[in-house]
Amino acid sequence: MKKLLLIILNIIIGLSTVQAQLSGPAQILYDSAFAQDPSLVTYASTNGAQIFSTPDSSSFYIQWFPTGATPNTTPLIVSLHGSHCNAFMEFKSWHPQAQLHGCGIIALQWNRYNPNPPLDYFPDDTLYNYIDTSLTRINYPSNKAFLHGFSRGSARSYAMILKDILSGNNYFCTTISNSGDADLAYPLYDSIDNGDFGFTPFAGKHWNLFCGANDTTVGCVKMNNTYNWLQSKGATIDIFIQDPILDHNGFQLPSSSAYKDSILDNYLNCYNGTLAIDETPDENSISIFPNPSTGMFTIESSTYKIESIKVQNALGKVVYLSASPISSINLNGLAKGIYFLHLKTENKQLLNKKVIIQ
Secondary structure: OOOHHHHHHHHHHHHHHHHOOOOOOHHHHHHHHHHHHHHHHHHHHHHOOOEOOOOOOEEEEEEOOOOOHHHHHEEEEEEEOOOOOOOHHHHHHHHHHHHHOOOEEEEEEEEEEOOOOOEEEOOOOHHHHHHHHHHHHOOOOOEEEEEEEEOOOHHHHHHHHHHHHOOOOHHHHHHEEOOOOOOOOOOOOOOOOOEEEEEEOOOOEEEEEEEEEOOOHHHHHHHHHHHHHHHHOOEEEEEEEEOOOOOOOHHHHHHHHHHHHHHHHHHHHOOOOOOOOOOOOHHHHEEOOOEEOOOEEEEEEEEEOOEEEEEEEEOOOEEEEOOOOOOEEEOOOOOOEEEOOOOOOOEOOEEEEEEEOO
């Protein structure tokens, strides 16, 4: 009983410390998030998360790093929550896998708990300013962070990467846009589509996507459109997970930890410099044929020497792996469908190709 009381006292002290760091509108948003689900705030507090106010005291963000980590030399997930959600939801969703992979977390609160647009969520410029400030405060380097957006946060992730590029910060080496498409009715995305920022503004940027087939909010059709749009704007799509069963929040579930593992493995390759960030290889210089096929594919390139290959299915699961140079792969026995080939060259560049087994 005494031990239980001590634990409760520590939680109360921790929450009081969190609240004491905030003022004005930031405290109001914190209180709103607490009221939405107190258990999430308790989870963050008991796991050592810190809460910081934005520079204008209009909002707050959660910051957490593994014990003993140096923030500016530690892999970092920057996460944007979805509609009617809060930063504590994002922290809990990512924390177990972040801890397993040695990654820190910054989760921003951008839901203003105001039902009246445009005051319901912070606009793009403000949101990016909050991201910039949170990373500047820990002196985080360029091309090392990982951006995640869920739902509405995903729908704004494309804007955040563009603003990251235009600012010259280039914090993010890879991104996952989770269940939120790039709707071209949004003025900024229409401007991108019209070439106002050049023909390939996302050149050199690596992306991952997620959708659930039973998602009635966004769905895989819209995310496939975004897949094609991102590629047309120069982005490289490393992994596109299309789950045949899950709904809109499928990636957020504890049962989707394997998906997070695959995405974080990809990010850590980026963080460690084994994905090409500043230079994208010419993927047209490699041929894979016949495609479609029943499972046998020949690989030819007069430009690149392929050192290794990894094949993932539409769910992001690795189904084939070779750590030695090969000129063909045998995928006979795999189910019909689309597969993603990640071919690493001798100079550690990554080429991505899509094949179809019929």
